[in-house]
C-alpha cells in the first residue's frame with residue numbers, strides 16, 4: 001500500500017539524537033539542539049520564536065499571552081483542525097466560525113467584519129495547505145477594530161504572502177512539527193512572536209510560569225513562580241531530530257514542490273474537461289506544497305474514488321469535518337452567516353500522498369489511477 005504520509009527521515013537525525021544522549025548528556029528542554037533550531041528560525045524569519053511541544057501548545061500560549069478570558073470571542077474558519085478552536089475554548093472563549101473561500105479553502109476575509117462584536121478579541125486565520133490567507137485585509141480589519149491576529153500557520157512553514165513568511169505577519173504565529181507536516185520532530189511546534197513586548201511573558205508561560213529562562217541566562221540569581229504557565233518546552237531529543245531538516249529546509253521544500261507540480265500537470269487535463277478541480281494559488285502567495293488535493297463533483301464521487309484508489313493500493317484521505325457541525329463545536333462555537341462553502345467544499349476535497357521520500361513513479365502511478373477512474 002502506498003502510504004498517505006511518511007515522516008521526514010534524515011540519517012543525521014539519528015546522529016544528532018545520539019549526540020544529545022551520549023555527548024551532551026542533556027535531554028531536557030532548551031539545550032544546545034533547541035538553541036540551534038531556535039537560531040535557525042530567528043535568522044530565517046526575523047522574529048522571536050520559542051520551540052514548543054506542539055502547534056496546539058503554541059496556540060495555547062498565544063491564547064494565554066493575549067489574555068483570552070471567559071466570554072471573549074475569537075473568529076476563525078470552521079474548516080480547520082480542532083486545536084485552532086480548542087486552544088481558545090480552554091480559556092473560556094466562544095468561537096465565532098465564518099465561512100471559507102471556495103478557491104483557497106481559507107477564511108473568507110470579506111465575512112470577518114460581520115462576525116465582530118464588542119466581545120471579539122482575536123482573529124485566527126488558518127493558512128490551509130500552506131497557502132496564505134488574504135492577510136492585508138485581515139490586518140486592516142484587526143487594526144481598525146483593535147483585535148489580535150494569531151496566524152495558525154501549522155501547515156505554512158517556508159510559505160509566504162507578499163514576500164513575508166506565514167506566521168510572521170500577525171501578532172503571533174504558530175507552526176506544527178507533527179509527523180504529518182513538512183518538517184517534523186514527531187510531536188512539536190513553534191510560536192512566532194512579532195511584538196517584542198510579549199517575549200518575556202512568553203518565556204515564562206512556556207516554563208511553568210517561572211522565570212527560569214532568565215535564570216539560565218544569568219539575568220536573575222534565583223528563579224521563582226511569577227505567573228501562570230505550563231510545560232510547553234520540548235525535549236532535546238525532539239529538537240535533535242528536527243535540526244538536520246532545517247539544515248536542508250530548502251531542499252525538502254523544492255522536492256515537495258516538484259511532486260506537487262507532477263500531480264498538478266498530470267491532472268490538469270481532468271480539470272480542463274470539468275471532471276475535477278485543482279488547488280488554486282493566489283499570485284500573492286508562494287506555497288510550500290504542504291498538501292495536494294483535488295475536488296470531486298460531490299461526496300458520493302469522493303467516496304467512490306477513495307475506495308477505487310484503496311483497491312489499487314493507494315491511501316488517499318479526506319479530513320476536517322467542519323468544526324461547527326461537531327458536538328464540541330456546537331457547544332463552544334457558533335457559525336456566523338451562511339455556510340455556503342464550508343460543508344460543501346470540505347465534502348468534495350480529497351488529499352493525495354505527498355511526502356519528502358515519495359518517488360516520482362509513485363506519484364505518477366497515483367495520477368494514472370485517478371485518470372483511470374474518470375475514464
Ligand SMILES: *Cc1c(COP(=O)(O)O)cnc(C)c1O
Pocket residue numbers: 053054055056057080081083084126152154155175176177178187188189
Ligand atoms: C496540524 C495542525 C494543528 C495541530 O498541530 P499539532 O502540532 O499536532 O498540535 C493545528 N492547526 C492546523 C491547521 C494543523 O494543520
